[in-house]
Amino acid sequence: MRIYIHTDLEGVSGLDEEEQRQFEKQDLYRQSCEKLMHDVNASIEGAFEGGADEVIVMDGHAGIQRMNFILEMLDKRAEYDPRDESRWWGMLDETCDATFFVGAHAMAGTLNGFLDHTQSSTTIQNFLINGRKVGELAIWATLAGGFGVPMVMVSGDEAACAEARAFFSPIETAAVKQGVGRNKAIAYPLEEARARVREAARRSLALVEQAKPFRPILPIEVKVEYMKSNFCDEAAARPGAERLDARTIRMVIEDPRDVLPWRPFTNAEGRA
Amino acid sequence: MKVFILTDVEGVTGLVDAAQLSSGEDAYRLVCENLMLDLNAAIEGAFEGGATEVLAWDGHGGRNKLNFIPEMLDGRAAAVDRTHVECIGPDESFQAAFAVGYHGMAGTLNGFLDHTQSGLTIFNWYINGRRVGELVQDALTCSAAGVPLLMVSGDEAACAEARAFFGPIQTAAVKQGVGRSKAIGYPPEEARARIRRAARQAMALVGKVQPIRPILPMEVKIEYTRSDYCDGAAARPGVERLDARTIRWVTSDLRKWH
Numbered sequence: 001m002r003i004y005i006h007t008d009l010e011g012v013s014g015l016d017e018e019e020q021r022q023f024e025k026q027d028l029y030r031q032s033c034e035k036l037m038h039d040v041n042a043s044i045e046g047a048f049e050g051g052a053d054e055v056i057v058m059d060g061h062a063g064i065q066r067m068n069f070i071l072e073m074l075d076k077r078a079e080y081d082p083r084d085e086s087r088w089w090g091m092l093d094e095t096c097d098a099t100f101f102v103g104a105h106a107m108a109g110t111l112n113g114f115l116d117h118t119q120s121s122t123t124i125q126n127f128l129i130n131g132r133k134v135g136e137l138a139i140w141a142t143l144a145g146g147f148g149v150p151m152v153m154v155s156g157d158e159a160a161c162a163e164a165r166a167f168f169s170p171i172e173t174a175a176v177k178q179g180v181g182r183n184k185a186i187a188y189p190l191e192e193a194r195a196r197v198r199e200a201a202r203r204s205l206a207l208v209e210q211a212k213p214f215r216p217i218l219p220i221e222v223k224v225e226y227m228k229s230n231f232c233d234e235a236a237a238r239p240g241a242e243r244l245d246a247r248t249i250r251m252v253i254e255d256p257r258d259v260l261p262w263r264p265f266t267n268a269e270g271r272a
Numbered sequence: 273m274k275v276f277i278l279t280d281v282e283g284v285t286g287l288v289d290a291a292q293l294s295s296g297e298d299a300y301r302l303v304c305e306n307l308m309l310d311l312n313a314a315i316e317g318a319f320e321g322g323a324t325e326v327l328a329w330d331g332h333g334g335r336n337k338l339n340f341i342p343e344m345l346d347g348r349a350a351a352v353d354r355t356h357v358e359c360i361g362p363d364e365s366f367q368a369a370f371a372v373g374y375h376g377m378a379g380t381l382n383g384f385l386d387h388t389q390s391g392l393t394i395f396n397w398y399i400n401g402r403r404v405g406e407l408v409q410d411a412l413t414c415s416a417a418g419v420p421l422l423m424v425s426g427d428e429a430a431c432a433e434a435r436a437f438f439g440p441i442q443t444a445a446v447k448q449g450v451g452r453s454k455a456i457g458y459p460p461e462e463a464r465a466r467i468r469r470a471a472r473q474a475m476a477l478v479g480k481v482q483p484i485r486p487i488l489p490m491e492v493k494i495e496y497t498r499s500d501y502c503d504g505a506a507a508r509p510g511v512e513r514l515d516a517r518t519i520r521w522v523t524s525d526l527r528k529w530h
Contacts, residue, residue, distance in 0.1 A: 018500075109499065111516035116499055125395055125497060182500035227395060227497040229379065229386055230290075230452035246381035246452075 001208060002054040003047045004096040004149065005040065005078075006140050009061035009068055010105035010115040011156025012036045013176040013193035018115065018183035023066065035190075036061075036103060037073040039155060039176070042194040043102045044075040046201025056081050058090045060140075061103070088263055089143050098208045099144045100201060104156035106163045106179075107135025113159035114179035119260070123231045125247070128223040129259070130216045135160075138167050139259055141214035146256030150211035153204035155197045157185055168214060170207050174200035215256075222259055223250045235261060273478055274325040275318045275370060276362035276419060277311065277349075278410050281332035281339055282375035282385040283426025285310050285446040285463040290385060290453040307332075307373055308344035309460075310425060310446070310467055314372050315346040317468040321475025327362070330354050331410070332373075360527070361413035367478045368422045369414040370471060376429035376449075377405025383429035384449035389530070393501040395517070398493040399529060400486050408437050408484070409529050415483035416526040422481060423474035425467045427455055438484060440477060444470035489524040 009021055014035040020028050040057055047055050055078040059069040064083040074080060081090040092099065106113030108124060118127040118135050126133055129142060137160065141151040153172045154164035161173035176193035177185040187193070226232040229246040236243040238261060242250045253259065257266045281287070286306040292299050315326050326349040330340040340351055362369060376383025378394060388397045388405050396403055399412070407430065411421040423442045424434035431443035446463035447455040457463070496502040499516040506513040512520045521528075 109516045111499065111513075113499065113516070116516065121498065181503035182498065183503075228391055228452065229381065229383065233451035233453070243381075246379045246383065246386065 001052050001097045001205065002095055003052045003056070003098055003100065003205075004092045004144070005043055005047070005055060005057040005100045005102055007036065007040055007058060007060045008101070008103040008105065008136065008156075009036055010103065011160050011176065012039050012103040013197070014187050014190050016114075016177060016185040016187040021115065023062075033068050033070055034073065036068055037070050038190070038194055039102055039197050040069075041073070041075045042197040043100055043153070043155065043201040044078045046198040047100070047205060048077060049198070050202040050205025052205060055079065056091055056096070058083065058092075086264060088260070089257060092144060092147060092149065094147050094149070096144075096147065096149045098152040098204070098211065099140070099149050100153040100204065101137055101140055101151060101164075102155045102197065104137055104154055104160040104164070105135075106157070106159035107133065107137075109133070110135075110159045110163065112179040112181065114157040114177060114182070114185040116159065116179075116182060123226055123228070124224060125227045126225040128221075128225075130221050131223075134167075135163055137164055138214065141168065142216055142220070142256050142259050145213035145215040148213050150208070150213045152207045152211050153200050155200060168211075170211055172200040172204035172207065219252045219254050220256065220259065221250060221252050222261060223248060224261060273323050273368065273475065274327070274362075274366040275323045275368045275475075276366045276414065277314055277318075277326060277328040277370045277372055278414075279307065279311055279329060279331050279339075280371070280373045280375065280406065280426075281307055282373065283430050283446065284373040285460050285467075286457055288384075288447060288455040288457040304339050304341055305344065306460075307339055308341050309464060310372050312344070312346045313464040313467040314370055314423070314425065314471040315349045317471025318370070318475060319348060320468070321472040323368075323475060326350070327352060327366075361410070362417050362419045364417050364419075366417065366419045368474065369411070369419050370423040370474065371407055371410060371421060371434075372425045372467070374407055374424055374426035374430040374434075375405075376427065376433050377403060377407075379403070380405075380429045380433065382449040382451065384427040384447060384452065384455040386429065386449075386452060393496055393498070394494065395497045396495040398491075400490050401493075404437070405433060407434055411438070411484055412486070412526045412529050415485055418483055420477075420481045420483040422477045423470050425470065440481060442470040442474040442477070485526070488526075489522045490526075490529075491520060491522050492529055493518065493520045
């Protein structure tokens with residue numbers, strides 16, 4: 001079995017203060033990246049224990065210019081997927097049997113979701129797929145679903161895990177902390193948290209056969225509500241984008257890879 | 273007749289690019305000079321229309337940010353000393369309120385620098401379920417003293433908003449927003465002539481227009497852009513948190529919209 005692991009930073013074990021994800025705070029940020037690697041390795045370990053033959057991992061936090069992974073710390077059995085602007089899904093394709101999402105946070109607007117946001121903490125108010133408010137978990141799952149790949153395991157704060165259970169079933173979740181307001185969390189003891197990640201990963205391999213890919217009905221309506229109208233001024237200029245009001249755009253797409261309306265279209269001509 | 277003039281900066285004549293507010297002191301000084309010219313046009317119109325006393329309030333930014341240039345203020349008018357007093361609006365001795373230099377509420381298409389109190393933290397603000405902007409909020413403060421808002425100047429979006437909430441009202445549009453961050457400014461002489469005329473004509477409305485009064489008690493609801501902004505606000509006594517980013521309270525005091 002071939003497992004593709006998508007990662008983010010906010011939902012990593014031991015991160016419990018907002019400033020720990022500030023890139024400018026170099027030492028602190030480095031520690032966060034080390035913690036990320038421990039969670040990633042725990043999920044890799046679990047995947048192999050559960051019967052994976054191949055594991056691919058992507059460093060999913062922030063833009064592709066930013067490297068969060070510390071490659072020398074990465075479990076040697078896993079393959080690192082370098083990101084490429086033209087393929088934000090990296091090497092994920094139909095040959096993968098399942099995907100994990102490690103270090104996840106909840107969607108924008110989640111009470112006590114540690115660092116809750118959807119794609120951007122400064123520009124996006126809400127992101128909706130076929131009328132349902134979604135976060136980055138469902139956005140990734142939609143992409144994976146397009147390749148027929150189901151989401152079977154999520155780790156992150158309690159809010160991210162609750163969100164995962166609301167969207168995906170069956171799913172294995174590993175909660176590593178509890179958000180207290182948006183900018184603080186009570187982190188569970190590291191050993192315990194990482195054991196949970198490993199255990200959820202291991203158990204999730206048993207779900208691969210029965211889990212269904214996350215597939216919103218096609219064509220998919222993507223609606224993005226921006227926090228301010230100037231962010232929308234730009235987004236509304238994209239071909240195929242319909243502006244519903246000062247802060248909202250809507251797009252109808254056929255290809256789940258086009259779910260993020262600021263990424264280049266998979267079809268070079270764009271979509272109407 | 274006593275007139276209270278509320279002022280803001282975004283809707284001032286000649287301010288046509290958001291960058292003018294962040295390009296250093298000299299650029300900002302020019303914006304403030306334009307504010308004073310707009311304000312003086314409104315004062316001129318008020319006196320032409322029969323005002324006997326005009327008091328102006330420097331309403332933009334925090335308490336420590338002063339935008340008025342005192343030596344430019346029309347000598348017949350006075351300004352509230354902002355370093356000492358919070359804006360409590362006019363008292364009962366006033367007959368009219370004007371709003372000069374205003375902008376559209378958050379979420380207004382082609383509203384130049386549209387926002388409600390904070391472009392960063394506030395997504396929507398509601399009074400009794402209706403989305404409102406700063407025009408209505410400041411008008412409520414005036415309503416508490418029985419003073420109606422009779423004149424508004426700002427961009428086209430602010431003027432349209434004024435006409436949607438207040439009627440009758442005199443409006444003077446000084447520019448047209450193009451997206452959020454740019455505007456097409458009308459020629460300054462023409463824009464200020466509009467302000468002066470609207471102010472003069474507004475004086476004819478004194479005694480004929482009631483201040484806006486929402487049904488009391490009124491429900492105030494604020495939607496924030498992020499849950500951490502709401503974490504702080506939700507801790508205030510009497511405030512109910514509806515979801516991660518929304519708070520609500522109920523009050524019979526027209527000044528308690530914030």
